[in-house]
Amino acid sequence: MKKKIKELDSIGWREWVSFPELKIKTIKAKVDTGAKTSALHVSNIKIYKRTNKVTFTIHPVQRQRNPVINTKADYLGERSIKSSNGEISIRPVIKTKLKIGKRSYSIELTLMNRDLMGFRLLLGRSALKDRYLVDSGQSFLLEKKTKIKKVKKVNKVKKVNKVKIKKGKK
Numbered sequence: 001m002k003k004k005i006k007e008l009d010s011i012g013w014r015e016w017v018s019f020p021e022l023k024i025k026t027i028k029a030k031v032d033t034g035a036k037t038s039a040l041h042v043s044n045i046k047i048y049k050r051t052n053k054v055t056f057t058i059h060p061v062q063r064q065r066n067p068v069i070n071t072k073a074d075y076l077g078e079r080s081i082k083s084s085n086g087e088i089s090i091r092p093v094i095k096t097k098l099k100i101g102k103r104s105y106s107i108e109l110t111l112m113n114r115d116l117m118g119f120r121l122l123l124g125r126s127a128l129k130d131r132y133l134v135d136s137g138q139s140f141l142l143e144k145k146t147k148i149k150k151v152k153k154v155n156k157v158k159k160v161n162k163v164k165i166k167k168g169k170k
Helices: none
Strands: 009-012 014-019 024-031 038-041 043-048 053-058 069-082 088-100 103-112 121-123 132-135
Touching (some): 009 014, 043 069
Parallel strands (some): 009 132, 024 121
Antiparallel strands (some): 043 053, 088 103
């Protein structure tokens, strides 16, 4: 007897997601089926082992300093992660709700500095398993999210009123 195959939604290789518990309304995620765990770009990590909490700063927009989100989460511990270039690092792990499309569920995230990477968030297999099929040739297949507007640098230009000086006879 064949098992009934569950219908899965398709997602692209990148999608807009949110983390309501972390106060992240929108962040662009790279869906990476080659990675087991998910990773979020953060800075200023402070772990409070006595209370099992971790605080950190998030800059959700790539190559932008703003907006800045200071937040906290439950600290699950540390995990040894092997990166794509073979280096092993120890990273803090948190558990939080991921909202992707119309679905919301808890996932584990490792916290790290992804400044040099193309995406602030990497979604690994464990966050997607039994929920989505990944269409590697498509992007943003789920409901469209409003992008975070980039903060434009406003150059303050002093306006100088030009006054024509007429030379007249006295």
